[in-house]
Amino acid sequence: MSEFAFELELCAHLESRREEVLARQLGASVADPGGRILDVVAVEPGPGFDDRAAITSETIPDAAIESAVGTGRARYWKEAFADDCHPDHARRATERACEIGFFERELRNGREYVRQVARYPEWADRIVGIENKPDLGRPGDLESQLRTDVSLALVDEVVLATESYVTRAHLNRIPEEVGVWRVHRDDRRDEETRTLEIDVVREPTELPVDEPGVEPLEFRPGRTEIAVVSADAKARSRRRLAERAYGKGWRTYEMPGCGACSPTDADDFGATLPFCTWNGRLVDAASECGPSCPGYEPADASTADLEGERDRRTPWKADPDGRRRRQSGLDRFS
Template sequence: MPARRLRSPVQEFGFELALCAHLEETTDSLVARQLGAAVASPGSRIVDTVLVEPGPEFDARTRITPSTIPALAVESAAGVGRATYWKDAFDCHPDVARRVADRAVELGFFERERRGGREYVRRTTRYPDDWFSRLVGIENKPDLGRPGDLERQLRTDVSLALFDEVVLATESYVTRAHLNRIPEEVGVWRFDPDSGEREVVREAATLSVADPGVELLDERPLRTDVAVVGAGEKARKRRRIAERAYGKGWRSYDLPACARMSLTDDGRPYCEHFGRVVDPGSDCGESCPGFEASDPSELGLDAIRAERSPWVREPSGVARRQSGLDQFG
């Protein structure tokens, strides 16, 4: 791959979307972006791109709902064959339990009934734990000349081992010095967002996702704070990442009400005024010199995702009417 002019920070969003589109086209995986990947310190680590490889029960998951099933609903004590009093189904604050139960019913994962003035819930189907197999976490850093916290982030990803593989994707020419500064387990891709050409500079090692991991919390002179994350905690987090990825995907942006906005064939937001893919969340609006007001776009991002990925937009559903459900009111 020849040397290229590097992108500005504004265009890093375009690099990320181009890589997502490329991976969706060239793999059988679900592709999602901007997902949390910390356990002990939630929110402290956001992974740019995640690949979810389908498992043997993938079809069973697609039949339930196209949306993310709330983690607390999946982890609840509500079963399939026997209804449970809704408060007893959850180990959390009743207000949170109420919201989760309502959402699970809305999605068709729960159904409910009343008995003697009390509400009970049951699952409409067994949750298919084997619907996904491997997870790949990708850190996008188009310009290695501005690494930021790259080394620390990748060391945390490797030591925690939530992902079966961790990869660094860049547009930069990758030198031996670059490779020496990141963990040897991390794979490296060089990706050209214009041509869609992807070069594997270094293969990623397979990490021990079934074993306990170590999450880096803080680094200071003469002191490093870490947390040991058990295998069970990791398994729950992996399921939550996969479930969130299924519902969210990578086209997680709202299109502006601008006549200059259109979509590429793979669903990236393209601005005719600037002649490139833009980030609607930061680049668009009435203050933009190219803004031309129009009715909100009716372009279907979900339809594009359904056509180009294993995700199912309109599943058959799994809800079953149980005796007593018609008494709910």
């Protein structure tokens, strides 16, 4: 199975069995943004989750959360951000926060003032990072990736998910803190339902997320460049990671515009996924579908409501009532 198909089916399986916020392909570095991408992130909601879900379905900009904008007296937006926040970045964060309903604004003597519609809740509890490697015979950079996750300890647990039979040699090549799942089909079930089973080969070890971490930046023969990341920097990055997961989710794929492809039955697969009858498998429309494919049949793409499906099947809310106290915006003053 391709890593893309494996990832989608694993997310569908986990979503049907857990009350977590799941997302795919999120950055999990601190010192080197984009240096490490986690295949799947699972965020366990904490006590503040309902308050967070009531604000907006979108990712709230981190600069807006960290700003001095509160729920009480409105502040002049330029004075609400730290000195090290570039004015352009502050402006974009303000605009986005207003657009998604986290800030509301008003004009006073030609100046724009903003306040939060609700206090930002610390809603995320534990975060689990899942690295997908269906075939351990082609590990790629797996060992260095997992060692980065363990030494940085940005997430509470790290798990390796694979279809391969896991040997002691495999286990010896990855950090002992990393949990291992063997993901396979349940042969007793109807093949059409694509039912997955997860065998826990090794439980993950809790990582020290509240302590400083070490982030490898560059590997060289006999030498590794590193950055020591403070506990405060990790805490901010964990919040950004959870927020990005909340807004993005894992249904970021497209439905192919091809007559040979059709959406799966969500009840059979656990979610509506892009299935190609010509290939007999799930496909990534962005990279696999088009005139270069011998089975391509031009057609309109399916209009599957992936956002509505996420709303129905998870704690995430597609269209919350919001906490805005009044309808406001610059258009009121034009």
